[in-house]
Amino acid sequence: MSFPWAKEYTPTNPVTKFFDEKLPLPRLVYNAVGAGYPVPRNLNYMWNFGVLAGFFLVLQIVTGIVLAMHYASDATVAFGKVEHIMRDVNWGWLMRYAHANGASFFFIVIYLHIFRGFYYSSYKAPREMVWLLGVVIFLLMMATAFMGYVLPWGQMSFWGAKVITGLFGAIPVVGEPLQVWLLGGYAPDDAALNRFFSLHFLLPFVIAGVVILHIWALHIPGSSNPTGVEVKSESDTVPFHPYYTAKDGFGLGVILVLFAIMVFFLPNALGHPDNYIEANALSTPAHIVPEWYFWPFYAILRAFTMDFILPAKLWGVIAMFAAILLWFFLPWLDRSPVRSGHYRPLFRKFFWFGLIPAMAVLFYCGGAPAEEPYVMLSQIATAYYFLHFLVILPLVSSFEKPEPLPYSITEAVLGSDKKAVLGENTTPAT
Template identity: 75%
Template sequence: MSFPWAEHYEPKHALTKWIDSRLPLPRLVYNAVGAGYPVPRNLNYFWNFGVLAGVALTIQIITGIVLAMHYVAGTDQAFNSVEGIMRDVNQGWMLRYAHMNGASFFFIVVYIHIFRGLFYGSYKAPREMVWLLGVVIFLLMMATGFMGYVLPWGQMSFWGAQVITGFFSAIPVIGDPLHTWLLGGFAPDQATLNRFFSLHYLLPFVIAGVIVLHIWALHIPGSNNPTGVEVKGPQDTVPFHPYYTAKDGFGLGVFLILFAIMTFFYPNAMGHPDNYIPANPLSTPAHIVPEWYFLPFYAILKSFTVNWLWVPAKLWGVVAMFGAIALLFFLPWLDKSPIRSANYRPMYKIAFWILVVDVVILGYVGQAEPKEPNVRIGQFAAMYYFAHFLIIVPIINMFEVPKPLPNSITESVLHGEAAEAAPYGVGAGAAH
């Protein structure tokens, strides 16, 4: 979408004119995050989390590069090299804790970013490509996080790699070769550590590249907003700078304060104590769990306990785990409601909050011991997760009566979202 009322970059000095004519990077930045990019005037603080995700990735890349200078990817040296970073490298403890907690904060802001998109319908046309690229970023994050979790070569690192990669062997025909290829052998060993370290170092830069595509795709239709009503003119927008750079700056300040509190005062709160024990292939931990950000999907994987239709339970679990993420790719076509924002969809709003509770329950079950009633709770929660996207959302589309939409973004800002709203037939047109 083009915004004819947007301010256009015009270099004023001879040097900036010379640079702009040969490398229009200032123009690109100005049009991407400056006054040349108009955004809806009613964005709330939930729109801060995209910027925060970019900051979190930057922290991970910078700290990761420095840590890689001191890390040794060897089964007999990896654990000691991490301890050496903590004890002997100048400020190494801070770099390691910042990187470790930075991964958790990266997933926190991305999860909030995803649920914000679900609530406000940011996956709907014409922003399907923005959503699809976002899901690709999420998958790359999960792969990067899993490989990074293996690198300290502690007990949970080793056995997490053993258990999680072992599930791939359940895939018919290609399962065993795939498992051997992932590990570089028949069990986690030196080859596993080498390839995981290499990929863990590479993938953040791939994520950065996909983020560029994500932002590029966003700038074509423009940002969604809490009403879901499209921009109709200059009165509905404000320049990104200085209005939203100031707003994002405040959100960044809060983020960095919380991040500093966790890094300096509670650095191990989101980790597992067994990972401070060197890996021992002969001693299996009593309860193997992945990092917290994998727990909902791990709970779905564990919820299949019996064979069905001659298919092993382990294979059903692997299919369900990947299917839980694959569903997100199809969401723009599963939810056919013309209304974007859940603020105007009373039935969908209830279903959304039930889904949030359901994911929290799955996270709890993922770290709980696999015994009753945890197994049963996990099975019901996994069933609801799939039912939400495949059954409940399509049914809601057929029977839901949305609330009336405001005529414009400006009306919702100046007079309240419910005041002088257009009839449903008029407002619905604005959602396309």
């Protein structure tokens, strides 16, 4: 986004002048995350999650590369190779725990980032492309995480791969051939492990490429803000650096403390104990469950228990994918002219007392056994989830009466005093 009051990059010595002429990377950084990028002055800590997600993506790539140097995608030795990394490779235990828990923290900040987007309607014009690319990133993350979960070749890895790829078998006509093609055989083995390892290594770099597009698309309209009011004057903005680099730095420090606690004191708290048993195709675990960040969609999959025109399993697969794919249509489902949930009283009630409890139930039921009352709770939460996005959101956006919006971002921050709104100096002369 170009503002007439944005500071221009001016090289000050021969070296920076040379790079600015031949390869203007300093100018790119300055305009992207420096003083040359003005951002709304009222961003709260909910706008930290994009930077935190970027940090964990880099962490996953770096630790993943190190782990790949010592791993072998062979079903006969994969489990032993993971143990070798843990026991014999210098700092291998740290790399593995940082990678495993880094995936969980990556999903935590992404889920918070997504729900912030839901509440503040970050998908609305002119930021539709930012949102659509964000959904693509999330889908790529889900695929990458699933393939990574298979690589340790423990019991949950093997049976998780068998169950998830078995979902494709529910597709009429092409389902079973597609499943065999994905696995390279009729059950997870060397071929599947090689394919998943290759794709797990490749996809993070694809994610990084889409992240660049995501940031590029963001810089065209500029950042959204808690009021949903667009920037009107210079007083509405501050330079990204040093104001938000300091704020993001503080947020990163807090999350790193929590991450260090998980890595050094609770490294296996988010894992499943069955995955520390080597994969055995002849021994089915009592309760097959994916990683926690798949639970809401796993609960949606299991919510369908009766055949109706189509088999229940196929309905579950369709609903599981539709639960994410409908996010692509949010810019057109929500027709309210007001973005921020702060000024939408009815929307706010349905969000906090409808969508959030429904998602909490889906998270819980996805990790619970496939028995009552969890199946029934999953069905109720699934019904509300789709009802919220496909019915409630469009209806509320049509007849809701929003609260009055502030005239500008500056007014929202400093109040409605005329001098504050105009950005004039209100300090008395001495």
